[in-house]
Amino acid sequence: MPDEASAGDYAAMIEDLRGFLDRLSSARPSPEAVRCLREALTGWSAELDRSQVPEHDRVFGRLAGLPGRGQTMSPRLEIVETGPDGSRGTVRFGRYHLGRNGAAHGGSIPLVFDEILGQVARVNGRSLARTAYLRVDYRSITPIDRDLEISARLVSVTGRKYVVAGELRDGPVLCAEAEALFVELRPGRP
Ligand SMILES: CCCCCCCCCC(=O)SCCNC(=O)CCNC(=O)[C@H](O)C(C)(C)COP(=O)(O)OP(=O)(O)OC[C@H]1O[C@@H](n2cnc3c(N)ncnc32)[C@H](O)[C@@H]1OP(=O)(O)O
Numbered sequence: 001m002p003d004e005a006s007a008g009d010y011a012a013m014i015e016d017l018r019g020f021l022d023r024l025s026s027a028r029p030s031p032e033a034v035r036c037l038r039e040a041l042t043g044w045s046a047e048l049d050r051s052q053v054p055e056h057d058r059v060f061g062r063l064a065g066l067p068g069r070g071q072t073m074s075p076r077l078e079i080v081e082t083g084p085d086g087s088r089g090t091v092r093f094g095r096y097h098l099g100r101n102g103a104a105h106g107g108s109i110p111l112v113f114d115e116i117l118g119q120v121a122r123v124n125g126r127s128l129a130r131t132a133y134l135r136v137d138y139r140s141i142t143p144i145d146r147d148l149e150i151s152a153r154l155v156s157v158t159g160r161k162y163v164v165a166g167e168l169r170d171g172p173v174l175c176a177e178a179e180a181l182f183v184e185l186r187p188g189r190p
Pocket of ligand 1: 101115118119122129130133161181183184186
């Protein structure tokens, strides 16, 4: 993990990256802008090639306490309350997560449910648990570009099995609900 000072910079860089992806996905850049952008990206890829590390040394997605643990794969999830019975927070689907006609892409919604439901299973589990199934029901379109409420609650624990349910709401409107089974890994399983 980075030291305290660089962790702050890293966190801010992740927020910048989210903002960049939102802007990129809703832009119609000029050919000249595309060429410049490509040049900059190629330069940065070469720079990052020099600091590639094995999985257990990565920083991306491993900064507990930051929205989305400091990764940009899933929409920005901020947990505001967590406990053994469940957790709740806010999530914001950016322009990057747009599907069509103002609605978030259906594939981006399970990403955020897996994250929050998985954290509830993890709080309760003695060791790492993996998602065995994740069912999502889309009840209403999920709007982008505003904070939505998301919650997860532990439904049952049976041996190594944790069933967790979740809801995604835009005020009074239920956008989607989910149910997942997490199975605690047997000792020695990757
Ligand atoms: C701070 C960090 C927070 C991170 C949060 C993010 C969390 C993200 C979690 C993930 O996304 S993990 C990645 C996606 N998931 C996988 O890659 C899992 C792939 N599947 C497996 O590895 C195994 O199938 C699994 C570990 C889920 C289960 O294998 P096991 O050999 O340990 O269990 P087994 O097959 O014996 O099943 C155990 C019980 O679960 C039940 N089960 C397993 N899969 C099921 C299923 N799909 N549906 C219903 N029941 C299922 C199974 O019937 C059985 O029930 P009983 O004990 O009552 O007999």
